[in-house]
Amino acid sequence: MDELTLLRNTRDDTREPSSQALAAGRAALLGRISDDGSTPTAMHQRKNRRWIPRVTWAAAGVAAALTGALVVGNVTLSTQSAYASDVLRTAAAETIQYADLVAGSDQYLRSRTHARWGVVDETGVEPNEQILDVYMPADPEAEWVLYRDWGKMSSPLTGESIETTRAVDGRFYGPESSWVYVDYADIPLDGAAAYEWIDGQYTGGSASRDEDNFVRITDILRSGLVPAPQRAALLDALSRIPGVTATDNVANLDGVSGVAIGRNEMLRSGERQEIIIDPDTGLVIGERTMSGATIFGWGPNQEMSLTAIETTVVDKAP
Template sequence: MNTSQFQSDRREALRRQLVELPGLAVVVPPARPRPTRRILLTAAAALVGALVVGQISVTAQSAHAAGVLRAVADQSMTFVDPVPGPGQYLLVHTHANWSVTGIDEAGNMNHGMNAQTIDVYRPANPDDDWVLRRDWGDGHPVPMEIEVIRAKDGHFYGGPWTLMSDDELAALPRDGQALYDHFNSSYQGGSASRDENNFVRITDILRMGLIPADLRAGLYQALALIPGVTASEQANFDGKVGVAIGRTEPLRAGQRAEMIIDPANGLVIGERTIMTYAAFGFGSNEVTGHTAIDYRIVDSAPQ
């Protein structure tokens, strides 16, 4: 077999392998005229090969994540969310380990981790107060007492705990494309990029764990449309394994944000933030935030 026929066969084999990946857009470079110098042929082949393999890798990861998110969205719609009965509460328990920054006696800035717990009690009766119990942990730079806050509609710190009121959540579309268009069109320059802003705004809603199943499913479908989103297996802070939906922001020194989902029901069970390379005093692959979230129905809330 001559060289030309060999390259043609390899190209066709590559094309057949790639079209088997659902949702993967593939562009196979056209054949080029053969250079007159062997060194140019070698360099060009290496460069084209690196570009093609790199693009295939990124695109394949995004396609895989999109497929995973669509499956999780479907699973969310089949799961019956826990609903408290009369006099009961839906408790959303968060066990978090977050990075904190302090100044030592010599005036040097240093980083550390601080574990804390946040319990949010949502009452079955909408006229009753929500309750928040927060243990700020021992590693907080400023000593904080365990606090218990009662507030109408969960307005613990001057705004709704879910970042959006029930009425605002109800007004959002449920279709994934429509939700993506909603967030993308309302971008106002926040975050390091538009894509990061879309990812953060959607995950900020999901992370509170108080989102109806149909909206949760639509938000997962919207996440699947954001460039650079990937999926992998990852444990939450308490060790429960789920699907980590993540995105690395190139304009934020490679910081990677991940939301960990239970694939059995579509519920968010944690988050993780990691530095993909050393920057801002953090080491390469250093975890700067890690949480675990669970949900249960309880009969009472702290007084």
């Protein structure tokens, strides 16, 4: 007889355990359960304790992800702003070395703006291209000349689509409408001082103080006529405005590429205004406006306007 058969034959299946044995076994089992804290209530609580940390860790993970996104966004913006500051200050240093074009006694410094601006009416937005030629004479007492092709529009002064206007100091549309906005001699030649000079003139305009400072600086620069020392100071001043960033290899309306310097204005749904500069000369070679949200038929991050600006010396004006 093998060992397995012998073992099976020793078991007596006809005998049942006594009530004393069952009671003793049950008591031992309950005692062990009590020692482990594994009563039904304890087991339920243990299950709950295992579930609650999972929920807590899940919520903590979501919070960490949101915090991480905000941190990454802030770090990215800070990095972009640092890059823009470096680009602008490098351009300012290069501008100082650049020999500006100078008109002779009978010549003009001409700034040509080729613009594509949107015309908004009740039917939507339609692009309209214009040409604006501003002739600044070498003689500061002589008249400036503006030649303007209004494209599909007409001049509010003449009602014609082609307009030629003459005025001292480029005040083509009245005493307060100078093409260059300021006397260049008033612009401090130090970047920090130029920023303080601009910021000190803030009177509450625009969507924010930073936007207003940015627009007033770029309005001066986009004339295409600012001398190199003042241009360098204004580029440095731009680097000090919060939120300013730079985008490489942006083409103007005529296809000439430069670095776009701009900022998004949150109070205008993220709309972005840019000037495009030649980093070697500090000259503004164009402007661009990008939408921040769906508005007037433009979708998010679509080009709303684009220009090209070129400065040359010419022998005569219209």
